[in-house]
Amino acid sequence: MQNLIFGPIISRRFGYSLGIDLSPNTKQCNFDCLYCELKGAKTQDSMREVVPVGEYVDTISRYLRTHPRQKIDVLTFTANGEPTLYPHLLELIKTLKPSLPPHIKTLILSNGSLFWQQSVREALLEFDIVKFSLDSLNASAFSRIDRPHKSLNLESIKEGIATFATEFTQKTQGKLVGEILLLKGINDSPAHAKELARFLSHIPLSRLDIGTLDRPPAHRATPLSQAEIESFASHFTGICVYIPSRTPQDSQSPKRTLSRSELIQALSMRPLTQEDMQALFCESTLALADTLTRSHILQWEQVGNIAFLRPAT
Incomplete structure (x- = not known):
């Protein structure tokens, strides 16, 4: 064989x-x-x-x-x-x-x-x-x-x-x-x-x-x-x-700015990958996500080779 x-x-x-x-x-x-x-x-x-x-x-x-x-x-x-x-x-x-x-x-x-x-x-x-x-x-x-x-x-x-x-x-x-x-x-x-x-x-x-x-x-x-x-x-x-993507993200698309509560709510509705986060959010929101992660309010969950950010359980 x-x-x-x-x-x-x-x-x-x-x-x-x-x-x-x-x-x-x-x-x-x-x-x-x-x-x-x-x-x-x-x-x-x-x-x-x-x-x-x-x-x-x-x-x-x-x-x-x-x-x-x-x-x-x-x-x-x-x-x-x-x-x-x-x-x-x-x-x-x-x-x-x-x-x-x-x-x-x-x-x-x-x-x-x-x-x-x-x-x-x-x-x-x-x-x-x-x-x-x-x-x-x-x-x-x-x-x-x-x-x-x-x-x-x-x-x-x-x-x-x-x-x-x-x-x-x-x-x-x-x-x-x-x-x-x-x-x-x-x-x-x-x-x-x-x-x-x-x-x-x-x-x-x-x-x-x-x-x-x-x-x-x-x-x-x-x-x-x-x-x-x-x-x-x-x-x-x-x-x-x-969602596998074979096309680069549009760097000219507007990035969202979210408050602490808005970000937590958004991630509870749809956990996001690092790639998703970079495509959707401005630098201040990404920095907020890092702060909330260090505070264990958000957490990364690894599934296979993909990690998702979501509210901590």
């Missing part, structure tokens, strides 16, 4: 990542998303090609042993498809984790579709960071953008995410990261945003990533502009929202 691991690559959101591909030879997924960069393929509810756990353990152990100085922040479990379809996920993570250096965190990138299965949740509880996607709670838009396998049901997916989120935060110190990918004319309306915001406001997320097409997709789809993504994201209050 080739390409069981790849990288390390530099991820802006998670740092230096060594990837583990749980479906190295072919796409095996229960979604066929419009925005997927992989060639379209028939959805499936189980993996037909399964690499033995021992091959992954040997390959990863050998790499770590022969590259002791390589910077790695996260060991990222992914797939040419959906990694939670891998039938030996619990065995693999429980075998690998004790042998990892303490500074390497384990991360899985999932579409969230199988969190309703107890066996999947049991495996996910072993990870340090779990990232799931949830593109729409509207049944029509969900079917159109994610193109799920016929065995999947949106209500079961919602219930699974809610159940796992509770278990994960109660039983572990792990970070739960959500992601929404927007396509123009499908899941980008204010109604879609409000429905997702209502649901996710009850999920103990460490961070929510909201983005759009970043690479050429296998199917026809249209991305949103940065301004349109920002407008959609404005509905998600009280959540650490991260």
Whole structure:
């Protein structure tokens, strides 16, 4: 088997990542998303090609042993498809984790579709960071953008995410990261945003990533502009929202000056990254934020490779 691991690559959101591909030879997924960069393929509810756990353990152990100085922040479990379809996920993570250096965190990138299965949740509880996607709670838009396998049901997916989120935060110190990918004319309306915001406001997320097409997709789809993504994201209050930006901030745009109470209120509604703070606020407000941070009224919260400023708890 080739390409069981790849990288390390530099991820802006998670740092230096060594990837583990749980479906190295072919796409095996229960979604066929419009925005997927992989060639379209028939959805499936189980993996037909399964690499033995021992091959992954040997390959990863050998790499770590022969590259002791390589910077790695996260060991990222992914797939040419959906990694939670891998039938030996619990065995693999429980075998690998004790042998990892303490500074390497384990991360899985999932579409969230199988969190309703107890066996999947049991495996996910072993990870340090779990990232799931949830593109729409509207049944029509969900079917159109994610193109799920016929065995999947949106209500079961919602219930699974809610159940796992509770278990994960109660039983572990792990970070739960959500992601929404927007396509123009499908899941980008204010109604879609409000429905997702209502649901996710009850999920103990460490961070929510909201983005759009970043690479050429296998199917026809249209991305949103940065301004349109920002407008959609404005509905998600009280959540650490991260919006990847590939365009430089406009240095000529007016910077806001906030009082102490206004700044605390603004950050309680929307925790901000350092980049956000620099783009939005004038020097006096940035200095105020530093003062409030030193006084422990505000605090930085690190989620993966992204830090957010928010009121202290």
